[in-house]
Amino acid sequence: MLGQRFRSALTALAVVLMAGGLVATTPRPAQADEPPLPLPVPSCEPGPWYVSKHYEEFAPADGPWRVAPGDNLEVTVTKSRTIEVGAQLTAGVSAEWVVAKANAELSLSTKVSWTSSVGLKTNTTSPAHEITYVSYGVFTERVFLMRNWYPAGCNVGWPYTLDSFKSAMWVQLPKSEGFKKVTQSTGRGGQGTPGTTNPPMPPQPQPVTSVHGLGDGTLLHTTDTRRIYKMVGGAPVWQATCDGGICDSQPRPTSQSVIDAGPKAPRNGSSAIDQRGRVYIFVGGAPLHQSHCNSPVNCGRPPKISDWSIDARDHMNRAPADGSLVQGWNAGNATPVAQTVGGARLNFASPQEVIDTGFGTDWPSKVVIVSDYSFNNLGTIPADGTLVQGTGGGASTPVAMFVAGSRINFASPEEVVETGYGTNWREKVRAIPSRVFNEFPADIPPDGSLVQGIANGVPTPVAMMLGGARINFASPQEVIDSGFGTDWQSKVRTVPVRAFNMIRADVPDDGTLVQGTGGSSPVAAIIGGARVNFASPQEVVDSGFGADWASKVRALPGRAFSLIPDRIGDGTRVKKAGATSQAGIVGGAKVPFASMDELIACGFGGKRMWTVPDRVWDALTTKIGDGTRIKKSGSPSEAAVVGGARVDFHTEAERNDAGYGAVTLQVVPTRVWDAMTTRIADGTRIAKSGWSSEAAVVGGARVDFHTEAERNDAGYGSRPRQVVPVRVWDAMTTRIADGTRLKDAGSPSQGAVVGGAKVPFSSMAELTASGYADVPMQVVPNRVWKALPTQFGDGTRLKSPDSPAVWLITGGRRTPTDVTTGVWTVPQRVIDAVPLA
Secondary structure, three states: OHHHHHOOOOOOOOOEEEOOOOOOOOOOOOOOOOOOOOOOOOOOOEEEOOOEEEEEEEEEEEEEEEOOOOOEEEOOOOOOOOEEEEEEEEOOOOHHHHHHHOOOOOOEEEEEEEEEEEEEEEEEOOOOEEEEEEEEEEEEEEEEEEOOOOOOOOOOOOOOOHHOOOOOEEEEEEEEEEEEEEEEOOOOOOOOOOOOOOOOOOOOOOOOOOOOOOOOOEEEEOOOOOOEEEEOEEEEEOOOOHHHHHOOOOEEEEHHHHHHHOOOOOOOOOEOOOOOOOOEEEOOOEEOOOOOOOOOOOOOOOOEOHHEEEHHOOOOOOOOOOOOEEEEEEEOOEEOEEEEEOOOEEEOOOOHHHHHHHOOOOHHHHHEEHHHHHHHHHHHOOOOOOOEEEEEEEEEEEEEEOOEEEEEEEOOHHHHHHHHHOHHHHHEEEEHHHHHHHOOOOOOOOOOEEEEEEEEEOOOEOOOOOOOOEEOOOOOHHHHHHHHHHHHHHEEEEEEEEHHHHHHOOOOOOOEEEEOOOOOOOOEEEOOOEEEEEEOHHHHHHHHHHHOHHHEEEEEEEHHHHHHHOOOOOOEEEEEOOOOOOOEEEOOOEEEOOHHHHHOOOOOOOOOEEEEEHHHHHOHHOOOOOOOOEEEEOOOOOOEEEEEEEEEOOHHHHHHOOOOOOOOOEEHHHHHHHHOOOOOOOEEEEEEOOOOOEHHHHOOEEEEEOHHHHHHOOOOOOOOOOEHHHHHHHHOOOOOOOOOOEEEEOOOOOEEEEEEEEEEEEOHHHHHHOOOOOOOEEEHHHHHHOOOOOOOOOOEEEEEEOOOOOOEEEEEEEEOOOOOOOEEEEEHHHHHHHOOO
8 A cells, every 4th residue: 555655656767666676677768757957968868767776764653662671562553653755856967066066956856644553563572681672663665776878979068977977866665564673682881782783785885994084974884793883083983773863874894803903992082972962072082971062162073873882982991091181161161281191180280280291382282172071070080000100390209009099109110010010111101290299198098998018029918908007818708708809809909018018007097987807896986096896886876977887887807806906095085975074095094174274275175076985984094004204284394104103304304314205295184283193003113214223112112123033023024114213213212111911022921011010921811810801912022021120110009800909019019008090900929929018
């Protein structure tokens, strides 16, 4: 029916459709509906029409409908559509005539309207891993007819030969209506795999043996791999579909090897538009999406390509190649000029910087203008492994590599080679302004980076960066358990051993949330260089880490977790979660501030405040640790904490001689300074400043050691050594205070000092009955034990555990007394041994 309708409009043609293709019969001479050319005398007569080329076309009327992989869909045409197919008769001249602007062509167009049927159905099942698109429309045969002019010699007096003077006509003949189904594989790029598109089948044009020099928009089809390519910026780009006018001209045949030998990416400044209508300008081979094409942004006449071509980056770079100059524009406002390095843009601050980095004085001619949107969407941190060197003012920086946004400087060419850049590493170095080079953080990769040092072929352990610190792994399993996956080796960045060792290998930065792997490790916050464990999720929230705290937790090996200290470092400002109370950590102790004035006067006003759970706050000690150097707020006075006591320094020389000159100074409120004891606690090991002399504080007295053996036998060899000024040493008493419980270092003997005398206990029962069971025992050298006096001093009052009688000692004799205060309990046998007065 369709053929009958259309043939009535083409009575000038004698063209027959046959099953095997198109066969042309000899048409009649030109009729009245086929006007002759206005030719000069003598005139030429047209010869018979002949078929030059033909192929099938599909004119869609409804759809397409999408059938997902593995799905089944029944499609029914419910709407009537009207489309047009037709014929166009063109009588004219060849390209030579057109160029000469002597075109004498006449055109006659005939269109036939065709209305689609309603109710037609088709059932479609899409294969696995393929998407099927179903469209409804009319199938047509498109025929190109040509004829020559006769007789020979009729062109006498013409400037053109008969070979260049022809008539031509396109005829589009409807064949049938129906459904067309096109499948696309989902195996590549998320947009389907281009691949077995059947190109139009013209008579064989000249095969393309090189893509170089082909104009943008030129279509190519590979006869061996059956692919369609389109030239974009001098590069052949694979097309996933011909829909939407992508294949708007006849493809030229070529081979895959010719495609592969062509450019790998479009040239700078070229453009393309995809099926979504997005316009791209190419910079360093990468397509940059443009938000506008307003001058001076020049989008040119972008060839249309498939969405997949852009998304899969076929014959394109995913990020701009190094060494391109780019600038963004919008509404007359320009960004700085930048160069592309490691897929990112590095802005220039002056024309001289552009010249210094090797772009020459003609650099403005090399700048690609893009929209400010695409400029700003370029990253600002070069990719891992990029080699750079700063230059400017005739001087150069060291060569450096990028590791996760951090700059790792090399100290020698050997380090560059050993890190894996080869002996040709100099070719890979990109010059950048020294100013830009110095703006990048040096030496410390960001959290989550995996690094490994190498020197002389010998690697260090693999380590993760966490809070600015390097956490070494002890085994591959630890790396996997910490969340880096079984492919963790591909994520490791090699750096020189020297740079590896420069990264501190201790505790992550304050504020880092960590949790050990491989067990029931709690979540903890790093505060003051220490691990503060949380007992519940609410404690984490109350400490200021937010309701999304779980997303901030970093896993590290349980072994490494347990090695983090749990004592908050000095100088840390802390706050109690459930109150307004604040304190400074001094000598490992919590020193609460009574007011903000105190806090500021002690130098904590500018320090970050860390909130700790109430439970942790309450458990913090208030005893400042030995070895702490302290200063009285608002005063130049300084002291050391020794045995829990404040040992004042009278001069800087005293402080320095005692070894505290280089110790960090901690300021405490005046109130706290004044309340500190000046009595050094028992059991403290002290040394005389500037001397080798050492002693123990026992019962408030200085008990000197004459030899290292004495010191070690008394148990002081492993105790911290606290140096005190000579003045303090000399001023200390050597009389052990009453009530002190002693032990002989050379025997099991124990005793107590009462009235300045040694009272030995013959049994633990005696010791307990005399009230010394809970008194700390102080060990003294055997020499000291033996030298202690055994006669009670005058004024000493004694009693036995079993009697209320009190005795007063005078001149080594005892007399009864009614005074019941200041009485020392000793065994009855000791009292009996004192003669009566």
